Amino acid sequence: MARAIGASDEAWGQQVIVDNRAGPMAIVACEILVAARPMATRLIDGQRRTNAINPALLQKVALRSIKAFAPVSLLGMAPNILVVPAALPSTL
Numbered sequence: 001m002a003r004a005i006g007a008s009d010e011a012w013g014q015q016v017i018v019d020n021r022a023g024p025m026a027i028v029a030c031e032i033l034v035a036a037r038p039m040a041t042r043l044i045d046g047q048r049r050t051n052a053i054n055p056a057l058l059q060k061v062a063l064r065s066i067k068a069f070a071p072v073s074l075l076g077m078a079p080n081i082l083v084v085p086a087a088l089p090s091t092l
Contacts, residue, residue: 001075002045014041025054034068044069 006016021029026047033044046069084090 002043005075025058027054027058030068043072045075046071 002018002020006012006018009016021032023029029044030046033042036042
């Protein structure tokens with residue numbers, strides 16, 4: 001999604017660099033963004049993991065992205081499904 005949005009420098013009126021950062025659950029990318037000098041506009045493609053899952057599951061995450069970032073726009077939506085073996089007893 002970030003590559004598609006950043007593909008047109010002309011629409012933004014400035015150069016756009018998409019920087020994919022590998023790391024566990026986007027924690028590295030979030031920490032780099034927060035520590036960066038405010039010399040340019042910086043955006044992060046935050047998703048459920050950065051804003052909800054990481055703070056809920058990881059007690060030792062120093063960065064609380066919900067306090068560190070401000071939402072700008074909804075870029076898109078993707079459905080989630082849960083798949084289990086048919087033989088698994090379920091109450092659903």
